[in-house]
Amino acid sequence: MAEVFLYKRYQNYKLLIINSKFREKNLSVIRSQYMKIAWIQQSTMIDYPGKLACIVFTPWCNFRCHFCHNPELVLPEQMLLFQHDYIPEETFFNFLSKRKGLLDWVSICWWEPTLQSDLYDFAKKIKQMGFLVKLDTNGRDVPIVEKLIQDRLLDYIAIDLKNTPEKYEKTIGVTQTKKFFDEYQRLFKLLAKSGVEYEYRTTLVKGLHTLADVEAMAKYIEGAQHYYLQNYIWGNTLDPNFWGQSFDDDELEEMKKVASQYVQHCDIRK
Numbered sequence: 001m002a003e004v005f006l007y008k009r010y011q012n013y014k015l016l017i018i019n020s021k022f023r024e025k026n027l028s029v030i031r032s033q034y035m036k037i038a039w040i041q042q043s044t045m046i047d048y049p050g051k052l053a054c055i056v057f058t059p060w061c062n063f064r065c066h067f068c069h070n071p072e073l074v075l076p077e078q079m080l081l082f083q084h085d086y087i088p089e090e091t092f093f094n095f096l097s098k099r100k101g102l103l104d105w106v107s108i109c110w111w112e113p114t115l116q117s118d119l120y121d122f123a124k125k126i127k128q129m130g131f132l133v134k135l136d137t138n139g140r141d142v143p144i145v146e147k148l149i150q151d152r153l154l155d156y157i158a159i160d161l162k163n164t165p166e167k168y169e170k171t172i173g174v175t176q177t178k179k180f181f182d183e184y185q186r187l188f189k190l191l192a193k194s195g196v197e198y199e200y201r202t203t204l205v206k207g208l209h210t211l212a213d214v215e216a217m218a219k220y221i222e223g224a225q226h227y228y229l230q231n232y233i234w235g236n237t238l239d240p241n242f243w244g245q246s247f248d249d250d251e252l253e254e255m256k257k258v259a260s261q262y263v264q265h266c267d268i269r270k
């Protein structure tokens with residue numbers, strides 16, 4: 001059945017290359033004209049209580065967060081091994097056409113959808129079919145998000161806030177120029193006046209984040225609609241020697257209390 005999507009769970013896959021270099025040969029394969037879909041979750045109510053969504057997972061990311069749990073869908077060298085397992089767009093849209101009236105949302109997320117050259121047309125087609133669209137992004141490529149907002153193709157946006165500006169590079173594992181932070185702040189201002197519902201979210205790791213950092217991050221997005229704090233969960237990580245730990249419930253509650261002073265709504269996402 002077309003609806004039965006095979007997603008190969010890669011848990012047993014051993015990391016071949018951790019500190020990968022982007023090779024042009026690899027990138028030309030990954031950067032193709034059509035949307036790469038690694039996995040589809042056919043229905044969930046987690047993103048929107050009371051509303052049914054499906055989630056489209058796209059491979060590849062331009063960050064290298066040490067704690068990332070999916071290196072096989074982030075590092076080009078590893079992605080190439082699975083390129084023939086990607087789900088064709090046509091299969092996804094066949095599935096979606098049979099879900100009209102059943103699903104409310106399509107969530108386009110993980111690992112960094114803005115890297116997909118076909119994202120705009122993909123989102124447009126979903127909207128034209130009558131579904132609401134959510135985009136998850138790490139906030140690295142603002143122009144495409146801006147165009148999607150301007151053309152009213154997004155109904156909800158979730159943006160990663162990885163750490164304070166001072167600790168950003170250490171957290172995401174790649175260097176950034178001042179332009180990145182300027183653009184990130186520009187996106188924040190764009191969202192504030194866009195009329196689109198949005199959230200920021202941070203995966204909190206003991207060893208990378210402190211209570212003071214959470215306060216600084218909440219101030220950085222002062223006035224934001226929603227700010228979700230997510231606890232780091234131990235597991236397979238991009239950096240196999242990652243040393244980070246989870247916070248306990250009391251520590252998270254304290255962080256929520258501090259962050260709540262600066263944003264419209266703050267919560268701990270379980």
Ligand code: SF4
Nearest residue numbers: 061063064065068111
């Ligand atoms: S955690 Fe998210 S932003 Fe970081 S490398 Fe993984 S997919 Fe990219």
